[in-house]
Amino acid sequence: MTNTSSELRPFNRLLLTGAAGGLGKVLRERLRPYTNILRLSDIGEMAPATGPHEEIVHCDLSDKHAVHELVEGVDAIIHFGGVSVERPFEEILGANICGVFHIYEAARRHGVKRVVFASSNHVIGFYKQDERIDAHSPRRPDGYYGLSKAYGEDMANFYFDRYGIETVSIRIGSSFPEPANRRMMSTWLSYDDLTQLIERSLYTPSVGHTVVYGMSANREVWWDNHLAAHLGFTAKDSSEVFRDKVEEQPMPADDDPARIYQGGAFVAAGPFGDD
Ligand code: NAI
Numbered sequence: 163m164t165n166t167s168s169e170l171r172p173f174n175r176l177l178l179t180g181a182a183g184g185l186g187k188v189l190r191e192r193l194r195p196y197t198n199i200l201r202l203s204d205i206g207e208m209a210p211a212t213g214p215h216e217e218i219v220h221c222d223l224s225d226k227h228a229v230h231e232l233v234e235g236v237d238a239i240i241h242f243g244g245v246s247v248e249r250p251f252e253e254i255l256g257a258n259i260c261g262v263f264h265i266y267e268a269a270r271r272h273g274v275k276r277v278v279f280a281s282s283n284h285v286i287g288f289y290k291q292d293e294r295i296d297a298h299s300p301r302r303p304d305g306y307y308g309l310s311k312a313y314g315e316d317m318a319n320f321y322f323d324r325y326g327i328e329t330v331s332i333r334i335g336s337s338f339p340e341p342a343n344r345r346m347m348s349t350w351l352s353y354d355d356l357t358q359l360i361e362r363s364l365y366t367p368s369v370g371h372t373v374v375y376g377m378s379a380n381r382e383v384w385w386d387n388h389l390a391a392h393l394g395f396t397a398k399d400s401s402e403v404f405r406d407k408v409e410e411q412p413m414p415a416d417d418d419p420a421r422i423y424q425g426g427a428f429v430a431a432g433p434f435g436d437d
Pocket residue numbers: 179180181182183184185186203204205206221222223224241242243244245246247256257261280281282283333334335336337338
């Protein structure tokens with residue numbers, strides 16, 4: 163049995179990076195029960211603080227000094243900031259690769275002991291949709307973006323082994339209001355289930371570095387979460403309620419990556435920089 167949010171003792175101050183993004187805006191409201199003060203950060207525009215329970219800090223994750231200041235005084239970090247789609251390597255380098263290093267190094271220096279890292283299904287995107295994998299399956303990143311998330315997971319491993327900083331890396335499938343296509347019938351993660359996953363990631367006592375696939379209780383899934391059972395995450399939603407609507411869309415061709423690979427169209431992005 164897991165506790166309900168009303169029974170959990172709030173943190174004093176949580177940091178959410180990526181607060182101006184799609185998920186950041188959703189989590190701004192949903193993280194409220196878990197913290198007295200929510201520090202919200204992004205490089206982009208954020209709505210002003212709505213009261214003393216919010217702090218707004220503009221910060222570029224590629225700036226080591228700025229991230230160091232950002233992390234001071236927080237009890238745990240929910241790291242959702244960064245480039246969130248496939249892009250040229252040079253764009254991903256600062257935000258995702260340097261960024262995740264800066265977050266962990268600042269956590270070490272400020273004594274922060276827990277990170278929730280928004281990893282992605284694109285660390286395993288080159289598996290085919292008829293393969294079934296778990297958190298120990300070798301990674302098969304489907305691009306520079308997926309590689310940056312794989313690097314983030316390795317960074318989490320290292321900072322646990324070396325410094326005891328614990329992380330839950332959530333390999334998020336597709337977290338949107340509803341699944342946008344047939345592939346997302348398998349990868350969809352509802353906002354309620356994402357919130358529950360973050361709650362479990364913050365409050366489960368010993369997580370070391372745990373990798374969990376972020377998906378709802380969808381009918382046909384590719385990922386097995388038995389290695390993250392200690393989190394006590396039980397998805398409540400399912401993409402099934404959207405099936406009729408999604409299946410009105412034409413079936414992709416047999417050779418369309420969206421139909422073959424777990425990472426869908428990401429596997430075919432690029433190459434970049436052939437100019
Ligand atoms: P998003 O692109 O809407 O939000 C990402 C935020 O990071 C943006 O507000 C952006 O301004 C900020 N950011 C980018 N570069 C930055 C930098 N150098 N410094 C500071 N902030 C920077 O993405 P979304 O959908 O909200 O995703 C949030 C996180 O979850 C991302 O890390 C993404 O990779 C991950 N994720 C999301 C999935 C989804 O289905 N929404 C699936 C898998 C992973």
